[in-house]
Structures are given as structure tokens and as C-alpha cells.
Amino acid sequence: MAKGESVAGTDVPAGGFVQLLTPDGERVDSVTTADGTTYSVDFTDEEYRDLYRDLVTVRRLDTEAVALQRQGELGIWASLLGQEAAQVGSGRALRPQDMAFPTYREHGVLYCRGIDPIMPFGLFRGVDQGGWDPNEFKFNQYTIVIGSQTLHATGYAMGVTMDGKTGTPDGEAVIAYFGDGATSQGEVNESFVWSGVFNAPIVFFCQNNQYAISEPLERQTRVPLYQRAGGYGFPGIRVDGNDVLATYAVTRAALDNARNGQGPTLIEAYTYRMGAHTSSDDPTRYRIASEVESWKAKDPISRLKAFLAKQKIVKKDFFAEVDADAQKQALELRERVLAMPDPQPVTLFDHVYPNGSPEIDAQRAAFTEYQASFEGSGH
Secondary structure, three states: OOOOOOEOOEEOOOOOOEOOEOOOOOEEOOEEOOOOOEEOOOOOHHHHHHHHHHHHHHHHHHHHHHHHHHOOOOOOOOOOOOOHHHHHHHHHHOOOOOEEEOOOOOHHHHHHOOOOOOHHHHHHHOOOOOOOOHHHHOEOOOOOOOOHHHHHHHHHHHHHHHOOOOOOOOOOOEEEEEEOHHHHOHHHHHHHHHHHHOOOOEEEEEEEOOEEOOEEHHHOOOOOHHHHHHHHOOOEEEEEOOOHHHHHHHHHHHHHHHHOOOOOEEEEEEOOOOOOOOOOOOHHHOOOHHHHHHHHOOOHHHHHHHHHHHHOOOOOOHHHHHHHHHHHHHHHHHHHHHOOOOOOHHHHHOOOOOOOOHHHHHHHHHHHHHHHOOOOOOO
């Protein structure tokens, strides 16, 4: 970008958050927090365009997943609608050696880690339990139990330290994702304690989407979530989770601090869940339409689109081409989901133990006999 294309640097006001891109698409050059840390990004025009592609693609694939679930092709789906910037910004901030521990909603981070988007569909269709290799992609399996992945991440991060893989700019770091509701879980608080005491190289990334299923944020805390970090002995920071640039800058800085041996950081990405908690949820029962509309004005894709257009760093047909490519990927994904084979019920015994067991063999035999009893009965 040429000089003069962004406004001057700013300070974060009390109770505010780090923001480098306003909802109107105005670029803020840098932001300095109360502790003197300055956050900024130095992207090329192509990198800005790539971030936009990521946001649009991730949203379109998510939209297709919601449609598939409504059509009976998936058992359930947890949409990320509205949280694309939090996930893409943090996901792109990860270095190849860093390890991520997701919940069940981090489809955008999964995409950024280079995992085939079809992978979580097998899980939610009931075909498999998620087919990617966590070691290959440095992205752990989805975790359904609320908050438990933070303990897994903490243990992994402590192992990174024990292996001597911190203390240098090329060291390893860990990131654990969770929502605002998970901060009320004991596992999350326990992971904070252990990480703080053992100076673990971990970033706790809380996507505060304002609702723990149907419970609003004020039922979870009396103070901003990022301020909780102080009680555990490490820093916390709030970032505009609908701003992909600020999310990237804050996450990259926190990860670098972790890999250099400076311990944990809690990031509160202040965002909004535009859709339902999952496809089993009805958000109209606990929030009003005007609230949703007010957050639409802060949409993460719209603000980056406005920025790209204002700065004239995209060609005339760029947006249409991105939309067309995302549509193509979504339709291909649909075809692949529909082509998934239905597993035989007896396969549920196949991977309980790596080397099998007499008990499992007996259960498999009994189940097979039970199924056979229905043959020719019309059931």
C-alpha cells in the first residue's frame, strides 16, 4: 500500500478493543494498547485480496453446510456465520509449526490450515469421526465437550516447553479456541491456572460471540472476559473479532510472545454469532431482530470489501470472480458430501481399541446376530 492510505495510529480507549479496520472500511495504521504494545499489519495488495478470498470462501462453504443439514444430509452443523474474521485472522497468523486445538465451530481455522473442507462433513454426517491427521496439519480433532480442548492444549504446550522448543523466534506455540460460554467451565479455568504457573507457550483465543447457546454474555461474567487473565498471572487483550486485520496482528504477536518463552495470553475476539448456535437451536427465542441487524453493520466481509474498493487495489471483476469461485467450491463440496458412503452399523466397533479386545469382539458378534434377526422382517 502507498503511504497516506490509512489514518494515523490510535490508542485503545478504556474498555475498547484493538481495531485496524473500521466497519466502514477505513484503515487504521496502528493501535497502541495501555501496556505500550503497538499492533499493525504490513500486507501486500495480494495478501489483502487473499484474506478477502478466505473470508468469502469460508462463509460460502458454511452456508452450504447449513443447507445440507436442513435437507437432512447432515445430523447437525455449528455455523460460523459472523465469525469469519476471527477465525481467518487467527488462522493465518499461525506459523507452520504451531498447534491449534479447536472446538466444533472452527471451520475457518481448519480451512486456513490447509485441511480439505470435506473432513468435518464426515463427522457431522456420521460417516467417520473426522479424518484429518492432527500431526500433519497441526490442527487437532474437533472437540464437542465444552472447554475440554483447553486442557488438551495446555498439556501439549507444557510438552513443547519440556522438549526445549521455545525461547527462540522459530519456536513452537499453541492456540486453544473456545467460546464465551466455555469460560464458565472448570476445565478452562484449570487450564488458565496450569498455563500461568508453568508459563506454557499458549494463546487462549476466546471467540466472544455474545451468547453461550441461549445465555447472553452478562450471565457469564461481570467484567470483560479478557480481564480475567490478570487473575491467573498473564496478559489479556480484547480485539475487534470482526476485523480480520486486527485479529491477525494481535494473534501473531501473542503467538510470538509464547514461542519466545513469554508465556500465555488470553485474546478475547469480540464478535457476534449471526446464526443459530447449532442447527438444533432457535435464536429468535432469546434475542431480538434489531440486535442482529445492528451487528450486520459490522460484518467482517463487508468492511474488508469496502476497504479494497476504496483503496482501489482490486480489479473491476474481482468481487464477482471471488463469489463465483466460492460458489464453485461449495457445489463441489455438496456433491462430495452426497457421494459419501453410508457406513455399516457394525463398523462402530472397528476403532474402539487399536489392537482389538475380546470384549469388543463379543459385542460385535452379538450386535451382528441382533441385526441378522431382522432380515426378511421388513424392518
